[in-house]
Amino acid sequence: MPRRPHVESRMIHGEPRTPRWEFSHHVVPPMPSSVTFRLDSAARGARGFAEFAAPSSQRGKRRPIYIYDRLDEPTRGLLEENLATAEGAETAVTFASGMAAISGVFLLLTKAGDEVVAHPTLYGCTHSLLTQWMPRVGVTTRFCDLRRPERLGKVVTPATRVVYLETPVNPTLEVLDLETVADEVRRLNRGRRGDARLRLVVDNTFPSPLGQRPLAHGADIVVASLTKHLSGFGTDLGGMVAAAKEYESGLFLVRKDFGGVLASKNAWPILVYGLPTLSVRLAAQQERALSVARFLEAHPKVAKVHYPGLDSFPWKNVARRQMTDPAGRFMPGTLVYFVLKGAPPKARRAAERVVDHVAKNAYTLTLAVSLGHVRSLIEHPASMTHAALDEASQVRAGIDPGGIRLSVGLEDAGDLIGDLSEALDRA
Template sequence: MAFNENRHDGVEPPLSPDTLAVHPWASARGRPRAHRTLNAPLFLSTQWEGSDLPQLAELFARDPDRGFYTRFGHPTTRLAEERIAALEDAEDALLFSSGMGAISTSLLAVLRAGDHVVAHQAIFAQTIQFLEHLSATAGVRVDFVDARDPQRVKDAVRANTRLLYLETPSNPAIDVLDIATLAGIAHTVDALVFVDSTFAGPLIQRPLSLGADLVIHSASKSLAGHADVLAGAVAGSAQTAARIRRMRVLTGASLDPHACWLLLRGLQTLPLRVRAQSQTAGSLAQLLEASPAVSHIRYPFLPSHPGHAVARRQMALGGGMLSFALHGGVESTRRFVGALRWIPLASSLGSVYTTLEVPEELDFAAEEIGERTASFALPPGLVRLSVGVEAAEDIEGDIRRGLDAVLSAT
């Protein structure tokens, strides 16, 4: 069954994504009922009582989301899944206990021994690790290629290619990949196309409309938006979602209902947050590009970005993520970080807080992802900056403070 009720039938125009993000019942069918709660309800129960054995069996077999056992489904979870499906204009969506829960469960659901996967070479480190794990233990062949060049993907696909795995913009390199072109290549051999769209989100980029079969989010990031939820999400066709749903029951990677409720609340401010973050990030990218301390800058809407033209075609905004490197490498990066007054070092991204991370010293070290998948090179001391919603002048002031420290030392 498809759950996205915003897929309009030509009678009424579809609602704006801004409205779908904010209103708890906007994706529900028909006019809201009287006395329905304005806020989404939270049911703090892991199990439900059946009126008799046949009725409980019916819930288990056909409609566990109404209330059976939370690992199978939950009413609050379903409300959040319907909201994400509506935002992505998807037939269905599923939530998971983390972004990696969403990724690993989805891969396990669609891949079998003997299958071949083509993946962009510069994706999230733990996604690379999981694909390497499948290659080492489950008989799945994985080839990592530079998907910025569609010809390399075309050369890599083969008759048994079952999946093309993309991430755009990518973490942390901010690579921009042409989803429509790459999906067209993959579909010539009937391969599925998964796109991790965490760095963009549904108000900036809709991979399904560009030919992807599944869009993946670490919902802990911009979807929830307040650094208080660990969650993952996928959205796609009802058929693909059904396969992944069955695997989620087996892996147990279901999302806690209270986290679903917090996610729903976070989504209500998503339109405001992504616009503010994109505007500030665009200004910061220009500031960094103009600084003599900066040797490398990547932001999708900077004309100097190699994927700028693609970004302008498939993204409505530049987003809140950028990366840059400094002349002097790691030592300059440490000097930059040490001079900051209030922007914190943090391991995550996409929330209301401006944060930065130096991936080289954390999860993107070559030894953690395997030498053969580390053929791409990040500039030494690369900084990944996640722009929040604080006053733009305060963020800019702290960034200038770090840049001045680097310049004064050189």
């Protein structure tokens, strides 16, 4: 049997033989611009529409009949093949943003009267999608602390269809044990059939597929923002869903009719720059993240630091088992969460002063939301990314008023520590 190249190599070269590759002599696929495609005959057009809608689509196996960008398109298709490889999934379907991917999954898996059960700490927009928008279409959410998966049985009802979580959790970096949650979901699924089954959906944005592959730990569906580590340079929005083949057709149809497609011009840089460089960026960024986390841990103004690579990390054992690259190496990631000392109102003011000082004076740190980029970004979740959670929801989600989230980029670790040290001393 020929040797199977490593995932890192396949993220550069993709499938050696793919019917999507129509550009016979290019080394890099050309930048696409065609919204619509010549169909040659009515019969070919009809076959194209029929194949797109057919649940038993042979996508990826034979030369596709491209019709219109919103249905399918070659550059996005190449990216989807490589994303599926990275996640260890049978298929991946991209969306215009992480939020388009997440809402696409809820639209696919739920209908009026159904329920979602989610861990209470969630990215702010996901929280607002579940609590503000999904109830308008009759889908409600109950929260359950999934650090204690045995509680799931008390919260799940006959109407529940989805169990939803992020791990590591945004922004606190709590690590949830995917295998124990998946075991509990499997137990609760005994006796449930077809669409009544619970699906475990995991947001894998923080670790990226080279830092964790939730499908291998029992998840049914992975969602992620491509805007972060996968794009990597802060230039392109995108989202994806990775899952078994049985979900592919439904995801395509949801994307076609709700229209949240990833623009082919945004797919191109993720395919050509983002994915091929992911492994080296992650390795270099997490080295710097560990140095920064150690500095923060020793700082007299810092009450606690959460970074999976620290010995003091409370969920260290699960993290070491679950957060690995495809070769099994531990991948603690590029995000650091730290909390300033003091009672909540005082700690909040101090955190605001730190990020304000950074905004005005730092060279290597930028006050901005988002994460996973080559530039280091700092933010105050309680007033920024998680402002969609009211105060009570923030308390329930463990989001400290004095908490600061740091996404460590590729700058020199000494420079990053210098900027942080100055901001902490002055705040």
